[in-house]
Amino acid sequence: MPFDPSARPLTAHEARVLATLMEKARTVPDSYPLSLNALVTGCNQKSSRDPVMTLSEAEAQEALDELKRLTLAFETSGNRTTRWEHNFQRGLGVPEQSAVLLGLLMLRGPQTAGELRINAERWYRFADISSVEAFLDELQERSPEKGGPLVVQLPRAPGAREQRWAHLLCGPVDVSALPSATPAASPAxxxxxxxxxxxxxxxxxxxxxxxxxxxxxxxxxxxxxxxxxxxx
The missing domain is CATH 1.20.5 (Single alpha-helices involved in coiled-coils or other helix-helix interfaces)
Known part of the structure; x- marks a missing residue:
């Protein structure tokens, strides 16, 4: 049975640790698997992160232990340092393209299909926006037998031309808490x-x-x- 976020959602720290492992596996393969120190540095990057976090080594290790229990990550023996790898695709039973989109949504927050295509360049090169939308639709229509939907299309933000997508790995999305999710209140x-x-x-x-x-x-x-x- 694939990982089911509706039964046991990931915490924000777990999602950040998992997505960072996914990112580094694709963008810096020579440094992968990651040591705990390298993982913390990646989690706390100021660029390509929304929100920006300041995880401690203890918090990252706690997240890794939980991800290991959920079979979403595992440790490998290095020369002297324990290193970590993700097991995302097998753990959720999704193809490479879907894993890329979910990883980007975990790292950067809600995005449009166009933004996802641009941000995915170093991870995977999608042919066009239609291919991105096709995988998003597939993730949104995922059957309960496979663990249920993994993304949701958000209501159009005021002034926005396109709707954004968000992942559901941390549970249902609180639309009211998202930036620009609701129009500014009119003066009384x-x-x-x-x-x-x-x-x-x-x-x-x-x-x-x-x-x-x-x-x-x-x-x-x-x-x-x-x-x-x-x-x-």
Whole structure:
């Protein structure tokens, strides 16, 4: 039975550790499998991460132990240092292309199909956006016998042209907690009225100032506005 996130969702730390192993296996194969120290460095990168995290070695090790128990990662013996590998595709029973998309969603947060295609360049080269969408649709329609859906298409964000996708490996997505997931609240009617009244007061004050200055100069307000430049 493949790993079922609906029965036992991954924690945020576990997802970050797992996705980092997946990333480094594809982008820096000469350094893979990873030592604990290298893994922590990868998890805490400032680039290509959303959100940015600051995992300690103890937190990363705890996540690795749980991933090992879930058969999503395993340790290999190095010369003197224990190294770690992911077992994502076998653990979930998904093809390479689907694994790439899920790994990117775990590392970078919700993305559109177009963004996923661009961000996947170093992992896997998709032919076009349609191929990305086909694998996303397959992941969304995954049967309960295989562990259920692994991604969800989010509601279109205000001002966005395309809908974003999110993974479900950490459980259901709280759409309200996502950046730009909901439109900015409109000002309350009484607040809007207060702003209008404040602006009207400012305009009235400026008019009074203009009137006073014109009186001191002995000119009519309208005449000052119509006088050609350089003439009194």
């Amino acid at each position: 009617p009484h607040a809007l009225q207060a702003r209008v009244e404040a602006l009207e007061a400012q305009v009235a004050a400026l008019q009074a100032t203009v009137q006073r200055l014109c009186s001191e100069q002995g000119i009519a307000p309208g005449a000052a506005a119509m006088s050609p430049p350089g003439q009194d």
